Amino acid sequence: MNAPLIQPLYNEVQHGTWSTLYRRQRDNLEDKGARLYLGALDRMEVLTEEEIPKVDRMSAALQESTGWGLVIVPGLIPVDDFFALLSRRQFCTSTWVRRPDQLDYLEEPDMFHDTFGHVPPLMDPEFALFMQRFGEIGVDLCGNEQAVLALQRLYWFFVEFGFVEESGMPRAFGAGIMSSYGETNHAWNLRSDLRKFTLEGAMSTPFTTTEIQSTYFLIEDIPEVIREMEEWHAGMS
Numbered sequence: 720m721n722a723p724l725i726q727p728l729y730n731e732v733q734h735g736t737w738s739t740l741y742r743r744q745r746d747n748l749e750d751k752g753a754r755l756y757l758g759a760l761d762r763m764e765v766l767t768e769e770e771i772p773k774v775d776r777m778s779a780a781l782q783e784s785t786g787w788g789l790v791i792v793p794g795l796i797p798v799d800d801f802f803a804l805l806s807r808r809q810f811c812t813s814t815w816v817r818r819p820d821q822l823d824y825l826e827e828p829d830m831f832h833d834t835f836g837h838v839p840p841l842m843d844p845e846f847a848l849f850m851q852r853f854g855e856i857g858v859d860l861c862g863n864e865q866a867v868l869a870l871q872r873l874y875w876f877f878v879e880f881g882f883v884e885e886s887g888m889p890r891a892f893g894a895g896i897m898s899s900y901g902e903t904n905h906a907w908n909l910r911s912d913l914r915k916f917t918l919e920g921a922m923s924t925p926f927t928t929t930e931i932q933s934t935y936f937l938i939e940d941i942p943e944v945i946r947e948m949e950e951w952h953a954g955m956s
């Protein structure tokens with residue numbers, strides 16, 4: 720078994736890049752982001768603009784809140800490992816931080832995406848349950864290529880690029896939006912043109928990782944997503 724990865728020390732430039740990203744995006748999200756997300760972000764005293772946060776402290780805060788934890792990974796990991804982690808209420812994060820000249824575009828997610836984008840919603844019990852069940856179902860269906868693709872699309876259009884409805888208004892929610900200033904503004908400009916989320920709609924819509932999104936789904940109710948996913952899973956066996 721490999722030894723657990725350890726978070727590196729960072730220099731002033733890296734901490735400065737983190738602070739710039741954080742401040743700019745927290746301000747940008749004030750009137751666009753889901754309260755579910757922003758409330759959790761503001762409650763997380765270990766995830767602030769001051770400096771690159773410690774993974775073990777964020778993990779402890781999550782553990783206390785919803786029983787989730789964080790593990791450090793070197794980069795993208797195989798999908799079956801990803802499902803297995805989620806099924807155990809563990810989310811994975813990289814620890815590298817983009818260079819100052821990469822504020823607006825990255826080919827692979829860095830720690831700002833993995834933590835600022837993904838960690839706050841895991842403080843919400845309903846979303847936390849969705850993610851665990853998603854992982855468990857993924858573990859169960861691994862090897863079924865079509866089912867895995869359907870789950871990857873669900874993850875893409877909900878966890879990465881979903882909007883949620885709050886008090887009758889669409890609010891940005893997915894980590895790919897929340898961690899990107901440009902994506903937030905692009906998506907926000909399309910908010911009157913969101914597709915109403917259905918499990919089948921998300922699972923049958925292709926996505927590309929190399930171009931800015933043209934389709935965003937609006938999720939009205941997270942427990943309903945879980946219910947639909949359970950039904951879909953039950954129909955697979």
Ligand SMILES: [Fe+2]
Nearest residue numbers: 828879894895
């Ligand atoms: Fe992500």
